[in-house]
Amino acid sequence: MDFNLSEDDLMIKEEAANLAAKRIYPNAHKWDEAGQLPQDLLDEMGELGYFGMMLPEEYGGLELTTVTYNCAMEEIAAACAGLNITVSVHNSLCCEAINKFGSEELKKKYLPDMATGKWIGSYCLTEPNVGTDAAAIKTAAVKKGDNYIINGTKAFVTSAGFPGVLIVFAITDPEAGKKGISCFVIEKDAPGVSIGVAEKKMGIKTSDTREVSFIDVEIPATNMIGEPGTGFKTAVILLNNGRIGVSFQALGIARAAMEESIKYSKERQQFGQPICNFQAIQFKLADMAARIDAGMLLALRAASLKDAGQNVAGESAMSKLVCSQAANWVVNEAVQIHGGYGYMKEYAVERYYRDARVTEIYEGTSEAQKMVISRLILKD
Numbered sequence: 398m399d400f401n402l403s404e405d406d407l408m409i410k411e412e413a414a415n416l417a418a419k420r421i422y423p424n425a426h427k428w429d430e431a432g433q434l435p436q437d438l439l440d441e442m443g444e445l446g447y448f449g450m451m452l453p454e455e456y457g458g459l460e461l462t463t464v465t466y467n468c469a470m471e472e473i474a475a476a477c478a479g480l481n482i483t484v485s486v487h488n489s490l491c492c493e494a495i496n497k498f499g500s501e502e503l504k505k506k507y508l509p510d511m512a513t514g515k516w517i518g519s520y521c522l523t524e525p526n527v528g529t530d531a532a533a534i535k536t537a538a539v540k541k542g543d544n545y546i547i548n549g550t551k552a553f554v555t556s557a558g559f560p561g562v563l564i565v566f567a568i569t570d571p572e573a574g575k576k577g578i579s580c581f582v583i584e585k586d587a588p589g590v591s592i593g594v595a596e597k598k599m600g601i602k603t604s605d606t607r608e609v610s611f612i613d614v615e616i617p618a619t620n621m622i623g624e625p626g627t628g629f630k631t632a633v634i635l636l637n638n639g640r641i642g643v644s645f646q647a648l649g650i651a652r653a654a655m656e657e658s659i660k661y662s663k664e665r666q667q668f669g670q671p672i673c674n675f676q677a678i679q680f681k682l683a684d685m686a687a688r689i690d691a692g693m694l695l696a697l698r699a700a701s702l703k704d705a706g707q708n709v710a711g712e713s714a715m716s717k718l719v720c721s722q723a724a725n726w727v728v729n730e731a732v733q734i735h736g737g738y739g740y741m742k743e744y745a746v747e748r749y750y751r752d753a754r755v756t757e758i759y760e761g762t763s764e765a766q767k768m769v770i771s772r773l774i775l776k777d
């Protein structure tokens with residue numbers, strides 16, 4: 398497998414790094430404190446194509462590969478992890494849902510506005526009482542003539558507060574278990590859709606997270622994505638994709654924390670010399686570099702195989718497991734290298750420490766990734 402990035406990959410990555418350095422990183426602390434992203438940044442990123450990165454050009458997308466897209470997203474994560482997940486859920490879960498599994502009618506109706514960022518997508522699988530055991534969702538979709546009536550509640554919905562569409566998983570056949578789940582696209586301002594208040598979170602504070610309820614929401618049957626009963630399979634395939642995105646998000650946070658640590662360890666003097674002269678600090682930095690590189694190889698493998706059209710359930714689970722664990726290890730050591738200053742908000746590692754935590758939780762916990770991996774290796 399060739400892990401050399403192409404000229405196109407490097408160019409797009411460099412453009413993202415420039416945007417991150419000039420526009421995002423200098424403001425990330427302020428936006429974190431405010432707990433939201435400025436609309437003009439999202440508009441600017443929309444114009445640059447960030448909201449349709451893997452969509453076909455005919456719908457206004459940039460048609461990037463998974464590898465190229467994620468190389469750019471790693472740069473965004475290094476500057477602001479909350480912005481990364483806002484763009485990542487939209488691209489890797491929501492645009493992909495409609496583009497890969499939706500009808501031509503749904504693609505024409507929704508993708509052009511999603512590609513510009515005018516409409517932002519949210520992925521609605523988790524419910525207040527259903528997380529890891531996603532096949533146990535309770536949200537119901539009942540057929541009535543040419544329409545479906547949706548009732549239920551979804552929890553922790555990323556970007557629910559922005560105008561746009563919801564990709565919703567609901568039961569259409571209660572007797573059929575996971576084969577009774579279907580996937581729908583629902584407009585956020587449809588009658589009966591109720592968007593809750595923004596959750597107050599530990600980290601990724603610039604991302605928007607809310608509960609979404611559906612009370613007798615009537616939608617055309619043509620808003621179903623794919624065939625009846627294929628929703629669970631769709632959810633899993635999309636999450637394989639999303640997990641590659643979270644891997645690169647974790648790697649971006651980890652790299653940024655390592656870079657801050659290298660810089661600080663060269664500046665901070667103790668015992669009459671920079672702390673990077675001490676082997677205990679050098680070994681922490683060496684471990685950081687090795688863990689990040691190991692994660693990057695797994696993430697690139699998963700992204701490349703996805704681009705080659707392979708099923709990447711195992712590869713994306715391994716990648717997310719390793720990258721998110723590496724990120725949490727790295728940010729912890731980064732705070733340690735910064736000593737007391739690392740615990741203060743004026744140092745970026747404090748934010749990275751809080752932001753990294755969720756990478757082991759969303760789009761499947763680390764335990765859920767181990768369930769996927771162990772199931773695959775025990776199969777034969």
Ligand SMILES: Cc1cc2nc3c(=O)[nH]c(=O)nc-3n(C[C@H](O)[C@H](O)[C@H](O)COP(=O)(O)OP(=O)(O)OC[C@H]3O[C@@H](n4cnc5c(N)ncnc54)[C@H](O)[C@@H]3O)c2cc1C
Pocket residue numbers: 486519520521522523526527528529530552553554555556598606755758759760761762763764765
């Ligand atoms: C900031 C944020 C944003 C999110 N955004 C979205 C979103 O946009 N859309 C969406 O649908 N969801 C979203 N989620 C939900 C997220 O995917 C879930 O939180 C996650 O899947 C875990 O589900 P849970 O919280 O219900 O935990 P549970 O499933 O209740 O798990 C609790 C603990 O038990 C462990 N556990 C559960 N089952 C097993 C088992 N069989 N074996 C071993 N351990 C087990 C878990 O690993 C975990 O440690 C978001 C969550 C957060 C925090």
